[in-house]
Amino acid sequence: MKIGLFVPCYIDAFFPKTGVATLELLEKFGQDVDYPMDQTCCGQPMANSGCNRDAAAAEALFVRNFAQYDAIVMPSGSCAHHVRDNFDAIPQTDEVRHVRRNTYELVEFLHDVLNVRDFPWAEFPHKVGLHNSCGTLRALRTASMSELGETPFSKPMDLLSRVKGISFATPKRPDECCGFGGTFCVTEEAVSARMGLDKVRDHHTAGAEYIVSADSSCMMHQQGCAERAGVPIRFIHIAEILNGTRE
């Protein structure tokens, strides 16, 4: 299987380590991974703000970059959600449909497609709180949602719990949104920052040393809130833990 790696703009610019970890991790499982150099963005910021037509160029480019791969993998739930569920600023050709059908967020790719559960190289002797971003939780359904009363399941937990030395802290409101929400974080700054603060406090009170997530954008926001308010908590992308980062 030929994999195209998509590294969203935020990760490219602010969290390159997450991109590296994603690449290395996929390679550790013997995957043939390419990173198309001409990639930019999946179009989500424009589409989410209602400016769907402005997303067309980015979406078309995305398809040009990734149409040739069997699977497109990205360490970002909300981007995967956009491509899969809302990627319609451009005509839906066979190529576009192929790209949409074969786009995966990293955790679901590892869990559902590669079916891996063991990370013998990974050790993370810390107490972590898992942040299920809304993009992974409710849009991609990588874990059960409290509102539906489903039998509990969690793909990220299935993977993380195999890491040596790791322990978990459970916040009081495990699946409340952290307030990032794309452009919401800027247009509704006050609510967004408050939600982020509540989120990091919830994790901190539960005893987490780290917040781990499959979405860098949520963590970028939460980290900003934690640092400003002086909440002593650190952030790490799930790809880095699974790839064996110890910190």
Added chain:
Amino acid sequence: MKVKPVNHARAAEEFIKDAPHLNFHDERLWDLRQKRDQQMHILPEWQELRSLASQIKEHTLANLPEYLEQFEANARKNGIHVHWAADAAEHNRIVGEILEKHGARSLIKSKSMVTEECSMRDYLEPRGVVVTETDLGERIQQLDGQMPSHIVVPAVHKLTPDVAKIFAKYYNTDPNDDDPNSLAWSQRLAARPVILTADAGMTGGNFIVAETGSFVVCTNEGNADLSATVPGLHIATLGIERLVPRMADLGVFVRLLSRSALGSPITQYTTHFHGPQKGSEMHVVLVDNGRSHRLGMEEFWTSLKCIRCGACMNTCPVYRRSGGLSYGAVYSGPIGAIIDPTFNERKYSTLPFASTMNGSCTNVCPVKINIHEQLYKWRRVLAEHHELPFVKREIMHMAGKLLGQPKLYRAAVNGTETALQTLPRFLLYNWMNPWSKNRELPHPVKQTFHSWYKENRLKAQKKGKTA
């Protein structure tokens, strides 16, 4: 004159500044959400109920004219006077005329969002009708000159000391006595004489049954029953979407309503009105006020399934932190954000953006309205109708162009030393400023992933090839 869009963001910012109110509001509503979850876990058939409720509502809405006529015919047989109101003005006029015919000067009413929607009090009061809300929360809001901030708990944004102050002003009670029991008592003492001497009573209605020509009112305070039965004249204002076909359908909704709203198995009072009491009159006003227009909106008509339980508001993290009044509309929270623009697209153009679209609202909605997907669709409609602020529109336009051109994009990212300095500038322009008001910016990095890959992988590949 052009109407100005509601500034939800600014109002929310004000609300957030007040820590005691914010914390109470967030925790009280979160508590309701948790109680709702407990109820859901008790009923294994919860999801089945939701599907059923959704199907019944969709079926009814798809056949609304027939069912409304059926209701009208049966209600008339029951001795109910049925009126049709195309809009708010007509509703108010009809109510005014009924009251006038009876020489009614004082009206007691139980909470009804439709009358709020029609601004009925503002119409009746200058015409010499004294309107008294009998629901405790609604009465507090009436005295304070505010709209309800929540469709189920209208004064949830207030703390007991706030209520004590309001009651002191109107009921001459002790402004420092903020004991909830004594506050409730002062309301009771003030309301009883008004109820006993009122000329007319008014209620809303939670469900209308076509088959029987009857309607159902659910309350926890019993005030609707007093409003409906003590005076000899009962006027009920009903939104046409409240209809269900058969008596047998009601069980589904009654089981869902209070569990979703307050996490209690049923409302304290669930009263069925089939017709007037002996010697009195009953009027029903069926209100459209934009509903049939909404029914014709392909992407938004299912919002009419709403049974007004408020669960979407209770679960909404934005609503809990911004308070209902920040929405500047009769209907606030997630459901408000998708129906308010149908009343006035420009005025409420900001509301679909007052959401992170996390989807929790959709999951709790007992009638399965895809609220967050409608929020997403509304954004498109509003952007296309140019209801977005100019700056935002332009930035998205620029960003869209740039992100479609990899060479330009890379040049922009690599243009200066670090990505931190450039990315926000070109992607979000002057827009990143609000970010840093309450948050630190992300830390600069030495190298983007893109250039790391170029250096560590592409070069290595090339070397490998030449070797």
